[in-house]
Amino acid sequence: MNASRVLSEAEGTSAGGHALMTLTDVHAYIGRSHILNGVSFDVTAGQVTTIVGRNGVGKTSTLRSILGLMRRTGAIRLDGRDLAGLETHEIARLGVGYVPEDRDVFHGLTIAENLRLAERRGTAPDYDRVFELFPELKTRAGQRAGTLSGGQQQMLSLGRALLNENRLLLIDEPTKGLAPRLVREVVDTLARVASSASILLVEQSLAAARRLSDTVVVLSEGRVATRGPAAEILADEASMRRHLGVGES
Amino acid sequence: MDTFTLIALSGLGLGALYFLLASGLSLIFGLMRVLSFAHGAFLTVAAFASWTVLRHAAAPSLGLLLVAVLVSSVAAGILALVTELTIIRPLKGKVLEQLLATAGLGLALVALLAAIWGPDEHMIPQPGWVTSTTQVAGAPIPNTRFLLIGAAAVTMVVIQACLSRTRAGLVIRAGVENAEMVAALGIDVKRSFTAVFTAGGMLAGLGGALAGSYYGGVSPYLGDQMLIFAFIVLIIGGLGSVQGALIAAVVLGLAQSLANYYVQNGVGDILVVALLVVTLLVRPQGLLGQKDRLV
Amino acid sequence: MVRTLAPAAVVVLLALAPYSDLSVGGLLPGAVNSTGSLQLLALMFVAAATAITLDLMFGYTGLLSFGHALYFGFGCYSTVILSNIGGLGFTLGLPLAMLLTFTVALVGNAASLRLTGIGFSMATLALAQALSIAVERGFLRSGGEVGVTYGLDVLPAPFVGIVNTRNTYWLALALLVAVYALVGFAVRTEAGHVWQAIRENPLRTGVLGYNVYASQLASGTIACTLAGACGAVYSIVMGGANPSIVVLGYSLSLVLMVVLGGRGVIWGAVVGGFVYTYLNERLTAVSDSGAVSALPHVIRAPLSQPNFILGTVFVLVILFLPGGLASLFRTRSHDPVDAPQPRKSVLVGDTEQGA
Numbered sequence: 001m002n003a004s005r006v007l008s009e010a011e012g013t014s015a016g017g018h019a020l021m022t023l024t025d026v027h028a029y030i031g032r033s034h035i036l037n038g039v040s041f042d043v044t045a046g047q048v049t050t051i052v053g054r055n056g057v058g059k060t061s062t063l064r065s066i067l068g069l070m071r072r073t074g075a076i077r078l079d080g081r082d083l084a085g086l087e088t089h090e091i092a093r094l095g096v097g098y099v100p101e102d103r104d105v106f107h108g109l110t111i112a113e114n115l116r117l118a119e120r121r122g123t124a125p126d127y128d129r130v131f132e133l134f135p136e137l138k139t140r141a142g143q144r145a146g147t148l149s150g151g152q153q154q155m156l157s158l159g160r161a162l163l164n165e166n167r168l169l170l171i172d173e174p175t176k177g178l179a180p181r182l183v184r185e186v187v188d189t190l191a192r193v194a195s196s197a198s199i200l201l202v203e204q205s206l207a208a209a210r211r212l213s214d215t216v217v218v219l220s221e222g223r224v225a226t227r228g229p230a231a232e233i234l235a236d237e238a239s240m241r242r243h244l245g246v247g248e249s
Numbered sequence: 250m251d252t253f254t255l256i257a258l259s260g261l262g263l264g265a266l267y268f269l270l271a272s273g274l275s276l277i278f279g280l281m282r283v284l285s286f287a288h289g290a291f292l293t294v295a296a297f298a299s300w301t302v303l304r305h306a307a308a309p310s311l312g313l314l315l316v317a318v319l320v321s322s323v324a325a326g327i328l329a330l331v332t333e334l335t336i337i338r339p340l341k342g343k344v345l346e347q348l349l350a351t352a353g354l355g356l357a358l359v360a361l362l363a364a365i366w367g368p369d370e371h372m373i374p375q376p377g378w379v380t381s382t383t384q385v386a387g388a389p390i391p392n393t394r395f396l397l398i399g400a401a402a403v404t405m406v407v408i409q410a411c412l413s414r415t416r417a418g419l420v421i422r423a424g425v426e427n428a429e430m431v432a433a434l435g436i437d438v439k440r441s442f443t444a445v446f447t448a449g450g451m452l453a454g455l456g457g458a459l460a461g462s463y464y465g466g467v468s469p470y471l472g473d474q475m476l477i478f479a480f481i482v483l484i485i486g487g488l489g490s491v492q493g494a495l496i497a498a499v500v501l502g503l504a505q506s507l508a509n510y511y512v513q514n515g516v517g518d519i520l521v522v523a524l525l526v527v528t529l530l531v532r533p534q535g536l537l538g539q540k541d542r543l544v
Numbered sequence: 545m546v547r548t549l550a551p552a553a554v555v556v557l558l559a560l561a562p563y564s565d566l567s568v569g570g571l572l573p574g575a576v577n578s579t580g581s582l583q584l585l586a587l588m589f590v591a592a593a594t595a596i597t598l599d600l601m602f603g604y605t606g607l608l609s610f611g612h613a614l615y616f617g618f619g620c621y622s623t624v625i626l627s628n629i630g631g632l633g634f635t636l637g638l639p640l641a642m643l644l645t646f647t648v649a650l651v652g653n654a655a656s657l658r659l660t661g662i663g664f665s666m667a668t669l670a671l672a673q674a675l676s677i678a679v680e681r682g683f684l685r686s687g688g689e690v691g692v693t694y695g696l697d698v699l700p701a702p703f704v705g706i707v708n709t710r711n712t713y714w715l716a717l718a719l720l721v722a723v724y725a726l727v728g729f730a731v732r733t734e735a736g737h738v739w740q741a742i743r744e745n746p747l748r749t750g751v752l753g754y755n756v757y758a759s760q761l762a763s764g765t766i767a768c769t770l771a772g773a774c775g776a777v778y779s780i781v782m783g784g785a786n787p788s789i790v791v792l793g794y795s796l797s798l799v800l801m802v803v804l805g806g807r808g809v810i811w812g813a814v815v816g817g818f819v820y821t822y823l824n825e826r827l828t829a830v831s832d833s834g835a836v837s838a839l840p841h842v843i844r845a846p847l848s849q850p851n852f853i854l855g856t857v858f859v860l861v862i863l864f865l866p867g868g869l870a871s872l873f874r875t876r877s878h879d880p881v882d883a884p885q886p887r888k889s890v891l892v893g894d895t896e897q898g899a
Contacts (some may be wrong), residue, residue, distance in 0.1 A: 284662060286796075336859060336863065339863060340862070340863070344662075345608065346862050346866070348662075349799065349803055349858070349862055350858075350859050350862045350863065352796050352799070352800075352858075353800065353854075353855045353856070353857075353858030353859040353862065354855060354859055355855070356793075356796065356800075356851045356854065356855030356858070357851065357852050357853075357854075357855025357856045357858075357859070358855070359851065360846070360849035360850070360851035360852035360855060361846055361849065361852050363849055364845035364846045364848060364849040364852060365845060365846075473792070473793075477669070477673055477792060480666060480669065481670060481673075484663075484666050484670075488662075514681065515677060515678075515680070515681030515683065518677045518681075519674055519677050519678065522670050522671075522673050522674040522677065523674070525666075525667075525670045526655065526667070526670060526671065526674075529655075529656075529658070529659055529663065529666070529667050529670070530655060530658060533658065533659050533663055
């Protein structure tokens with residue numbers, strides 16, 4: 001057992017389950033700007049860990065650092081394996097699914113092609129699960145993703161990540177910019193997915209975060225301000241106002 | 250009317266050459282954001298390869314020409330492959346450095362060719378069919394024109410088929426939109442980069458062999474002149490769009506040849522530049538390009 | 545002190561060179577004050593000055609031009625052609641040519657700057673190509689492949705003839721010093737700081753309330769007009785204009801000089817211009833020398849091609865010495881970090897994606 005694991009468990013942040021992913025003193029950079037200033041936390045297997053914080057504190061950068069999409073230092077371990085030096089596609093193949101902030105579906109490709117692209121060699125794609133969660137992806141298979149609504153694109157982006165049996169899902173602001181009805185729908189779906197997956201979520205909506213999270217990590221200026229069980233952290237209204245700026249949403 | 254047909258078909262042949270160079274550049278730029286200044290030199294190397302195959306044949310057969318075309322494409326493809334692995338890939342993410350490095354490579358390659366075979370033009374023997382003419386609407390058209398137009402058409406069809414029907418094509422189309430997301434799906438985009446750069450080199454090679462036929466000879470400076478016009482085709486068509494490159498190549502080839510013949514030699518060349526300037530001012534993303542490409 | 549004294553000492557030494565008949569063992573075509581040596585040095589000064597003007601755009605403002613030869617060439621050709629017109633002569637031809645160059649620089653930059661990034665580079669390439677074609681075809685009395693030379697008695701007497709080579713040498717040196725001082729001053733003004741901010745991040749500079757387009761236009765117009773002045777001096781050194789200075793290859797070689805020396809460092813551009821021009825002019829002579837001609841043809845032939853060596857060195861510098869030759873003499877902390885910001889859809893180590 002390595003030092004970081006000992007440390008994080010000694011601090012007692014992870015309740016139940018083992019630490020699926022451990023971030024230890026992660027620093028990340030964009031050009032000359034220092035974006036993450038030593039971020040450390042665990043993602044517990046089988047749980048939803050949610051990162052909250054104001055715009056620009058490094059939430060998206062944390063996910064991108066995990067995927068090796070940013071220049072970073074520090075240790076990031078998945079099931080004990082250090083991801084340092086691995087390239088993005090290698091990290092993804094270890095079983096990391098990514099649903100980016102702007103959905104990033106491929107606009108010029110059809111839904112079917114978007115999904116086909118996500119198939120990984122060596123593992124059988126689980127189309128049944130995807131079509132059960134999002135029947136529309138089947139009925140609109142031939143439609144270009146660029147012509148889909150925001151909600152539909154979000155479903156496609158989620159479906160793309162769920163096509164494979166991933167160990168960890170990185171989901172970035174899945175409800176951003178969606179109509180309230182769609183927000184409910186997406187949150188419901190995520191709740192279903194969460195019952196059988198480990199998720200590291202970035203979420204601005206406190207309501208959604210409350211509904212989905214087991215553990216919450218609050219980021220502030222590139223550092224972890226506080227972390228702990230979701231019920232506890234999200235209930236502290238003063239702290240939430242301080243760290244999120246806005247109150248309820 | 251006869252003259253017009255001849256000039257127009259010659260213009261299309263020229264456009265076909267531009268397209269062979271520009272289509273590869275377009276794919277490369279679309280996927281990798283690299284504008285390769287070395288592709289002109291790749292074309293020239295290929296033309297010399299073709300000359301090496303054909304030079305000793307008094308009257309080469311069509312079969313030998315085909316061999317020359319294959320050898321040229323493969324030679325340029327290998328050159329492009331080595332370039333990608335040793336120069337482009339180590340400079341990953343530094344688009345400016347990649348561009349400059351290809352410019353340096355192009356310079357060195359052309360100088361090397363001049364050192365080996367001298368700066369002057371070498372005649373390339375052609376099969377009888379290629380140098381003879383076919384009557385079209387009463388005008389005798391050199392068969393090279395059909396060879397070029399045919400090659401460009403086949404190239405376009407093959408590119409389209411690869412892009413739309415193969416998994417590699419799927420990865421390329423997705424990578425053109427967002428290479429990062431493709432990698433995040435677990436796909437090794439670097440391999441696509443290498444493949445596309447190599448394929449672009451092979452297309453330049455094909456262009457080189459055919460340019461040798463079109464002009465009947467090769468000099469070390471053949472490719473650089475073509476490269477400038479291929480760049481213009483690329484920009485007018487829209488960076489990253491193969492269809493755009495096709496349209497622009499046809500329009501420019503025709504406009505250039507017709508103006509050079511009917512107005513004054515040289516005016517066509519300037520017209521092409523003028524068309525580029527107009528495009529840049531009126532529609533900077535080009536005919537079929539996407540706006541965010543020109544960041 | 546060293547920073548100001550060292551260049552001053554170099555300039556004084558160079559200014560005294562025409563009085564030295566030292567022979568520097570084959571490095572120069574002859575003794576230092578021989579016509580060939582002074583001519584070579586003058587060409588190196590002009591190239592260095594021109595490289596500085598490109599560095600102002602590329603190194604300091606982040607505008608990569610593939611068409612700098614347009615302005616150098618235009619300055620050169622227009623000075624010669626206008627001076628040769630009967631009524632004008634050199635005294636009227638030169639100022640008129642510079643005025644025209646300024647206008648072309650203003651209009652050319654105003655148009656090219658409507659595009660950013662690679663689009664700008666391509667626009668500059670295209671504009672320069674128009675001049676290149678016009679010259680190649682001999683439009684506007686440019687003489688086609690041969691070029692044009694000054695007519696009899698057009699140039700002021702002190703700059704004519706082999707006996708006066710030292711005068712053109714001093715003229716070229718004066719040009720280099722003037723351009724160095726001007727650009728060195730310009731980049732230290734407030735406008736100069738804005739240019740460098742634009743190089744680092746045009747978007748943020750715009751958000752801070754600076755007019756990015758106007759700043760770039762100023763930088764580009766100054767740089768290109770100065771390049772035109774360099775072209776005029778070139779025409780005096782060479783006694784005319786020739787098409788080799790308007791082709792794409794010349795624009796590329798200017799970029800090469802700046803990158804070789806180290807972009808964003810003025811004396812880097814000088815070093816780059818010196819090294820490039822020296823190698824370009826001397827390699828052929830060196831390859832004819834005893835040591836090299838003994839080598840087998842396979843090795844000798846490429847060595848006799850300056851562009852082979854220069855292109856190879858250039859690629860190696862980009863791969864292994866990103867800061868150029870200047871970075872060899874600078875401490876790391878002063879390195880200009882001007883790696884271009886990669887775009888989102890290119891797979892890279894870091895991107896501009898928000899945090």
